[in-house]
Structures are given as C-alpha cells and as structure tokens.
Amino acid sequence: MTAAGRNGKGENGIAMAAARRTAKGVWDRFSASDPGLLRLMAGLRTVGAILLALAVLASFGTSVNHLVAGAMTAMVATFAIQEKEVRGQAITLLLGVPVALAAISLGSLLNSRVIAGDVFFVLLIFGAVYSRRFGDRGTALGLIGFQVYFVSLFVSAEVSALPGLFLTLAVAFACSAIVRFAVVPETPERTLRRLREAFRARLAQLVAHQIALLDAGADDVDAVLDDLRRSTARLHEAALMIQGRLEEGTRDAAAAALLQRRVADAEIAAERLGVLLLNARSAERVDTLTLHLPNASAPMPPRARIAEDAGTALRRDLAALHLLVVRLVPDDRGTALPYVRNRLLGYREEKGLPKGSPALQDCFRAVGEAARAILGLRLAVDGAQDEEYDTPEAARSREEFAAEEISIAGEAAEAEEEDERTGLRRPTTRAAVQVAVGSALAIVGGEFLSTQRWYWAVLTCWVVFLNTASTGEIVVKGYRRLVGTVLGVVAGVALAGAVGNHTWIAFGLVLLCVFGMFFTAPLSYAMMSFFVTAMLGLLYTLLNTYSLDVLVLRVEETALGAACGIIAAVLVLPVRTSHRTDEELGTVLARLRDVVSAAVAQLSGGPPVDLVDLARDLDTALDDLRSSTKPLTHPIAPLRARRQTARYVVALLETCAYHARSLAATAELVPSSKSVAADARLALAGRRITHNIDLIAAHVREEESDGTIESGASIAAMLDSGRHEVLRTGSVAFRVLRHLQRLDEGIVGLARPLGVPLAAREEKAAGAAKGA
Structure with missing residues (x-):
C-alpha cells in the first residue's frame, strides 16, 4: 500500500472517530435532557399505537368518525397505563377493555337523555378520581372509563353504531398492546439502564460546568453559577428517578441497595467538588447554600485566586475526571483510563498532591473522592474490571467497596407506610x-x-x-x-x-x-x-x-x-397551599432528623442501620415539598416576599439535606473502613442539632414546645476534649465536623424565615448563617 493510501485511510479513520465523538456528544445531551428516554418512549409508544390502529381500521374501510374514535381510544389505552411491571401492564390493559366497552355503551345510550347523561357523567367523574386510591391500576381504569365516555360524546356515538364502535375499540386496545409489548417494549430493567446512562450524562455535564467555573471571568461567573445550579439539580433529579426504579429494575434487594449507594456516593462527591471549587475561586468562604438558592451571588475577585500552575493542574485533573465519566461504559479497555483513574485516586492518600492553599488542596482531594465514586459506580454496574492495572490506592478502594458490599447483603427493605386518613380526610375522596x-x-x-x-x-x-x-x-x-x-x-x-x-x-x-x-x-x-x-x-x-x-x-x-x-x-x-406546604415541611424535618440522628449515632459508635434508605426518604420528602411550593414561587404569585421566603427555605433545606446525606455516606463507612473511626464525642453535636429540628418541627405543627434554639459555640469547640488536636483539612474527621457545622448553621438559619422565636444570641447566629 502506498504512503498516500495509508494517509488517506488514516484521515478517514480520524474523521470517523471525530464523527462518532460528535454523535456520542449529541446523544449524551439528549439522554441527559430526557432521563431514561421516558418522554421519548411515551411519545413513540402512543404515536405507534395510533398509527397502527389507523392502518388496521382503514384497511376495513372504516368511516372517519370511527377512525377518530379508534385513534383517541388507542391514545388513552396507551398513556393511561403507568405500571412498571410488564405483567401488571398486561393485566390492566386487559381489564381496560370491558371498562371501555361499558363506557362507550353508556355514552351512546345516554347521548339523547340530557339530565340522566349529565348525572351519570358526574358520577363517573367521581368514581374515576376516587379510584386513584387503588394505585396505578385504579388510576388507569378510572382514566380509561372517563376518556372513552368522553370519546362517545366527541364523536356523537349512537346505539345503532355500537357494533362498529365495539370493533373499533377492540382494534385500538389490540394495537396498543402490540406496540407496548412488541414494537416499543419497555421493561423495568431497560428503563433503569437508560436512567443510569442519563445519570452518567448529567454527571459529565456537571463536571463540564465545574471546569467552566474554574475558567470563568468575574463578568461570566453569574451565568456559570446558574448552569452549575441547574446541572446539580438535574443530577439530583436523575438520582431520584433511579431510586424510584431500583426495586423493579434489579435482580434482588442487595443489588438495588448497592446501586443506590453508589449513585448517592457519586452525587455527593460531585456536589462537594462544586462547593470546594467555588470556595477556592471566591474572595471569601462560600456556603453550600449558594448552589441551591437561585440568583445567590458568590464574591469573586477580579482575578482568579488560584495560581497559574495550580490552576493548570486542577483544570487538567478536572478534564481527566470528565473523561472517566464520559467513558463510564463497559467496552472501554486499555491502560490509559486506569492510569488516569489511579493518579486521581492517589489524591485521597495525599499522593502527588500539588502545592497550594488549603482550599485548593481540598479541591484536589475532592477530585480523588469523585474518582473513587466513579470507580464504585462502575463496579456496581459492570463488575470488577482493569484490576491488573491497580495501584495500591486503587486496590484499597476496591477492598473498601467489597467490604461495603458484604455489609449491604441481607439488609431488608422497610415496609411502606400506609395513609391512615379515612373518609373525607383521605386525599382521593x-x-x-x-x-x-x-x-x-x-x-x-x-x-x-x-x-x-x-x-x-x-x-x-x-x-x-x-x-x-x-x-x-x-x-x-x-x-x-x-x-x-x-x-x-x-x-x-x-x-x-x-x-x-x-x-x-x-x-x-x-x-x-x-x-x-x-x-x-x-x-x-x-x-x-x-x-x-x-x-x-x-x-x-x-x-x-x-x-x-x-x-x-x-x-x-x-x-x-x-x-x-x-x-x-x-x-x-x-x-390551602400554606397547609399543604406545612405538612410537607413537617415531613421533611422529620426525615432530616431521622437521617441526622442515625448518622451521628453510627459515627459515635452506635449499631449500624440502613442510612441509605433514610436518606432516600429525605430526598423524596424534599422533592414533594419542592413541588408543593411551586404555586408560591410561580411568577403569577402575587406575594413577592412570600415567594422569596419559600425559595430561601427550600434552598436551606436542600443544603441541609446535602450535608445530612454526606454524613450518612461517611457513617456508612464506619463498619467496614479502616480510615473512618467512630468518635463518641459526636453524640453531643447530634443532640443539639436534633433538638433544634424538633423545636422548628413543633412550631410548624403549631404545637407548644419548651426550650429555645441552641447555637453559639462551634461544633469543633463543643468537641474539644482538651487535647487541642489539629485536624488535617483533608481528613475524614475534619469533613464530618464541617458537615455538622454547616448543618447546625442551616438549621438555625431556618428558624428566622419560619418565625421560630430566637434568643438574642441565636438571632445573631441566624443572621450570620443567612449572610453566608
């Protein structure tokens, strides 16, 4: 082969590789925008069912009226069913056929009887909404009954046309089943796999925005911060979606718990890296609240505080971390990625740590922790790989993961609490x-x-x-x-x-x-x-x-x-919206207390508990609170001060939840790790935090309570035993104290916007927390 031929072949290979990278980047952006491709699959499934129904009905020479009825029924039969298990979807679809036939029959019979038809329609609506109390199947059957009755009104169905309408409905349901189970099949395992891919894509976007934060000038920092907040929230959303699909999408409870923990570790490590980068770039200390409160500004100096050499090294390592996330797929082989991963893991052991300020060195340690979290996520998804390239630091990380996996096995899931409200107090009624x-x-x-x-x-x-x-x-x-x-x-x-x-x-x-x-x-x-x-x-x-x-x-x-x-x-x-938000706020505070008390107890030497499930409950409750406050934070909401208060409270709670999750993740390491040891002195700090949470929760529930919000001395000062130990900033003990301190400040900061009375000393502390 001539040199020109080899060059041409090489250029073609380079062009094809570039095209593949571009296509992969576009797909990653789309996957991140639609986690699990749930919206895409729903749209394709519904359109496919309608298209197939129209094709079949048209082959029978069906009238336009029946074509419209068939299209609308196929749409309803497809979108109404939201169960996750394939077997449950099939049963509900089968039960929907007699419900639809009864609805179209009654619609045709009552079409000419105005009063009787109106009365029945109201009763049907009541039953359709009430059926939501019976879960996804009840909701689906109620929706099918209502919508098919509506179809009969839309096409002005008559009794004489019922045989043709019965055939039309049967074809629509059959087409919906064919598309759902054969053409665009959807299984819990497949959905979970796509959600994991979306989590990886959103994690890559977050790291990319963190790199942009490092390079942003003073004029661009607000826009970069908005992107950073958005990508942090989107990563959390993807983690919550994965949690909602774990039980059905994994082979057993132990595998679900392991994946849940690895996803939580990756989310916490990425968020912590963002906070430390922001702190290293800022003119003064930046609180985690900055990442959760919209439009919160960070004091940035005209020029970056990071030295040029250190900035170049950090930018290089963030790019390497981004590469590890982008290549988080099982078909990547070779020595390049293990080499990059091992180098970043060395920062956890102070190996090769660049010189710089304590804030800057914290960033490099956080990069190492993020690399460890990505390794754990890859092990949970794809199993052990690349072990032959391990350095001692990588081998230690694998040993820690193996010990955690053993501790996870056999843990039982807690039963879901049932709504005890009855009668008109029940939400569905x-x-x-x-x-x-x-x-x-x-x-x-x-x-x-x-x-x-x-x-x-x-x-x-x-x-x-x-x-x-x-x-x-x-x-x-x-x-x-x-x-x-x-x-x-x-x-x-x-x-x-x-x-x-x-x-x-x-x-x-x-x-x-x-x-x-x-x-x-x-x-x-x-x-x-x-x-x-x-x-x-x-x-x-x-x-x-x-x-x-x-x-x-x-x-x-x-x-x-x-x-x-x-x-x-x-x-x-x-x-009332205020009553609804107070209920959700009380639930969030209760879940926050559960996580903090259990994590501190385990960090203090108490027995191990399932902290990951407690953290998941907290995230779910916080997501419900965020949804309930949307009417208060919507642009059409007339009370601007109330809108700002709601945003501030939610942002504070998101900050507290982050620190609580971080405490829980550290506490989970106590039984299996050699680097994390229990300290009985932490129980004192935990008592103060839970005491303050209890007081705020009692105020939200409008209950009388004795005592005042406790603050004052820092957590570190409270734990001083007289030995005057100097904790290394990168140590686990220092990290635990920092999370406890930020959590303490956040809880005290909640008291003022929620109207909890504070003594003079606590007033000053709350004001300082708000200023941070």
Whole structure:
C-alpha cells in the first residue's frame, strides 16, 4: 500500500472517530435532557399505537368518525397505563377493555337523555378520581372509563353504531398492546439502564460546568453559577428517578441497595467538588447554600485566586475526571483510563498532591473522592474490571467497596407506610368530591355556552385536579391550561386552513401533535395544552365540524372549566397551599432528623442501620415539598416576599439535606473502613442539632414546645476534649465536623424565615448563617 493510501485511510479513520465523538456528544445531551428516554418512549409508544390502529381500521374501510374514535381510544389505552411491571401492564390493559366497552355503551345510550347523561357523567367523574386510591391500576381504569365516555360524546356515538364502535375499540386496545409489548417494549430493567446512562450524562455535564467555573471571568461567573445550579439539580433529579426504579429494575434487594449507594456516593462527591471549587475561586468562604438558592451571588475577585500552575493542574485533573465519566461504559479497555483513574485516586492518600492553599488542596482531594465514586459506580454496574492495572490506592478502594458490599447483603427493605386518613380526610375522596362538584358547575355553565360542546368545560375541570393537592396548584394548572389553549387555537386555525380536505395529511399532523403532547407533558403543562388544542382543531376538520367559532368556543369552555375547578377547590373541602406546604415541611424535618440522628449515632459508635434508605426518604420528602411550593414561587404569585421566603427555605433545606446525606455516606463507612473511626464525642453535636429540628418541627405543627434554639459555640469547640488536636483539612474527621457545622448553621438559619422565636444570641447566629 502506498504512503498516500495509508494517509488517506488514516484521515478517514480520524474523521470517523471525530464523527462518532460528535454523535456520542449529541446523544449524551439528549439522554441527559430526557432521563431514561421516558418522554421519548411515551411519545413513540402512543404515536405507534395510533398509527397502527389507523392502518388496521382503514384497511376495513372504516368511516372517519370511527377512525377518530379508534385513534383517541388507542391514545388513552396507551398513556393511561403507568405500571412498571410488564405483567401488571398486561393485566390492566386487559381489564381496560370491558371498562371501555361499558363506557362507550353508556355514552351512546345516554347521548339523547340530557339530565340522566349529565348525572351519570358526574358520577363517573367521581368514581374515576376516587379510584386513584387503588394505585396505578385504579388510576388507569378510572382514566380509561372517563376518556372513552368522553370519546362517545366527541364523536356523537349512537346505539345503532355500537357494533362498529365495539370493533373499533377492540382494534385500538389490540394495537396498543402490540406496540407496548412488541414494537416499543419497555421493561423495568431497560428503563433503569437508560436512567443510569442519563445519570452518567448529567454527571459529565456537571463536571463540564465545574471546569467552566474554574475558567470563568468575574463578568461570566453569574451565568456559570446558574448552569452549575441547574446541572446539580438535574443530577439530583436523575438520582431520584433511579431510586424510584431500583426495586423493579434489579435482580434482588442487595443489588438495588448497592446501586443506590453508589449513585448517592457519586452525587455527593460531585456536589462537594462544586462547593470546594467555588470556595477556592471566591474572595471569601462560600456556603453550600449558594448552589441551591437561585440568583445567590458568590464574591469573586477580579482575578482568579488560584495560581497559574495550580490552576493548570486542577483544570487538567478536572478534564481527566470528565473523561472517566464520559467513558463510564463497559467496552472501554486499555491502560490509559486506569492510569488516569489511579493518579486521581492517589489524591485521597495525599499522593502527588500539588502545592497550594488549603482550599485548593481540598479541591484536589475532592477530585480523588469523585474518582473513587466513579470507580464504585462502575463496579456496581459492570463488575470488577482493569484490576491488573491497580495501584495500591486503587486496590484499597476496591477492598473498601467489597467490604461495603458484604455489609449491604441481607439488609431488608422497610415496609411502606400506609395513609391512615379515612373518609373525607383521605386525599382521593376529597379530590373526588371536589371534581364532582366542579364538573356539575361546568356542565351547567357549559350548557349555556353550547349544548353540543359543553363537555370541554368538564374535561378542563377534570384535568386541573389531576396530580394536584392544593388550591394553589389547581389555580396554577388552570392558568397554564388556559394559556396553552389560547395559543393552540391560533395554531389550530393555521393548521386547519393548511390541511383543507386532505384526510391523511390531517392525521399525520395529529400524530405529530400527539407526540408533542407526551414529549412536553412532564416539562410544561402549557405546551401540552397547546398541542392538545392544535390536535382538536385538526380532529374537528376531519369530522367536518371545524370553524373559527368552534375553536373560540374551546377557549371559552376551557376558561369556564378552569374557573369551576378553582371555585370547587376553594369552597369544597379546600386544602390551602400554606397547609399543604406545612405538612410537607413537617415531613421533611422529620426525615432530616431521622437521617441526622442515625448518622451521628453510627459515627459515635452506635449499631449500624440502613442510612441509605433514610436518606432516600429525605430526598423524596424534599422533592414533594419542592413541588408543593411551586404555586408560591410561580411568577403569577402575587406575594413577592412570600415567594422569596419559600425559595430561601427550600434552598436551606436542600443544603441541609446535602450535608445530612454526606454524613450518612461517611457513617456508612464506619463498619467496614479502616480510615473512618467512630468518635463518641459526636453524640453531643447530634443532640443539639436534633433538638433544634424538633423545636422548628413543633412550631410548624403549631404545637407548644419548651426550650429555645441552641447555637453559639462551634461544633469543633463543643468537641474539644482538651487535647487541642489539629485536624488535617483533608481528613475524614475534619469533613464530618464541617458537615455538622454547616448543618447546625442551616438549621438555625431556618428558624428566622419560619418565625421560630430566637434568643438574642441565636438571632445573631441566624443572621450570620443567612449572610453566608
């Protein structure tokens, strides 16, 4: 072969490698934006079911009315079922067939009986919402019953057409099953594997933003900080999604617990690295709160405080860490990656630690801890690899992981607590009564607007109650639906005019709208409503009932339905947003206390407990609190001071949760690690923190309590035994004390915005914590 030929081949190889890297980068960004590809799969599955149903029905020469009914039924049969196990999905889909047939039959029979039909519709709505108390299956069957009855109203079904409609529904359910189980199959194991990939992609994005923080100038630091906050929150979101799929997606409880711990270790290590980088770059000490509070600024000097040589080394090691994350796949072989990993792991043992300030050296140690966490994650997912290249530091890390894995085996999962509330105090019963009353109002008002399209008001009233738990959430959801509907009307007018009488072009655009509905639903309810309304304009075109007046009526009915839902939420068994947030806040404080007390007890020499499960409960409770405060932090919320307080409280709790998780992760090492030893003096610090949490929780529950918030001396001063030991900043003991100190400051800082009385000394401490 000539030199030119070899050069050409080499250039082609380089170009192909570059193209593969580019494609991998694009896929990583998409995977990170849609963890587990859940939105993509939902959209493809629904569109596939509709497309297959239309193809089968069209081959029978079915009328347009039945094509529309089949498409809508296939959509409902696909999106209503949310169970994770394949067997459970099949059972629910099978049970949905008689429910759908009964709903379409009753809709046809009652179509001409106005009063009886309206009464039954209200009863059906009550039953559909009440069935949510029976879990995913009850929710799915209630949704199928309601939506198929709605389909009968939409296509004006008559008794004479029932045989054809029965066949149409049977075909729609069969097509939904084929697409779900054969064309676009989804198993818990596959979903968990995709979620792990999304976690890896988001971890890589976080490390990339940390590198950007190191290079950012004073003018760009605010934008970089926003990116850093966003990527930190997205990584936490991916970790929570993995936790929700562990039981079904792993082979046994021990494997689930191991993966959960490794994901938590990686998340904590990455977040800690971000805090230390921010601290090294800042003009003064930066609190972890900076990573959680929107628009919080960090005091950056005009020039970076990091020396040029040290900055170059840190940038190099962060790039190496990013490489380890990007290559976190089982088919990577060779000596390059193990060499990079081993060098970074050496920082944990002070090996090769560059010279610099204590804050800078903390960054290098944090890089080493992050490399260890990535190694642990890879071992949990792919098993032991590359052991022949291990240095002593890497071998020690593997030994620690093996010891932890042995301690995890055999741990039993705790049983889920059941909701003990009964009667009208039960959330599902209360919501069923509210939506039934709101729907009755919507029927009456809708009849005045239109005797034919009144059901749009009922549908809006129904949907604003779905997945809401307070009056504020219903108001925000109603507002978003109205905005999306108005924009969708504009799009519907344009699409209907462009389509004209071209039936299959209209169906193709309907499919695009359906995909848009399901792809954007978790991101923006307004966008979902936009695609729904645009789709309806096309469906009306297919049914030859389209006009501008019909779409304007759609807006009016939507506004009426939202108003009726809000009226029912405010007047019938109301749940105030403040009451809802107080409940969730009390749960978060209780879970925080559980984690802190158990972690400190284990760090003090107590018996080992399952701290990972406790930390997971805390994360879940905090996520619920974050959702419940969205009406307070929404831009349309009128009380600006309350909005800022809610954001500050949530940010403080996120900071406390981070330090609690870090304590739990360190405490988990006590039984198996040679480098982490218990210290009985920590129990004193733990008592002060839990005492303060108890006082704040009692105030939130509006209970009388004795005592005051305790603060004053630092945690380190409290633990001074007279030996005047100087703790090395990189040591585990120093890290434990730092987390305890930040946790203590965070809890005291919560007292002021929550209105917990403070003595003069505590007032000063709380103000200092807030300033940090």
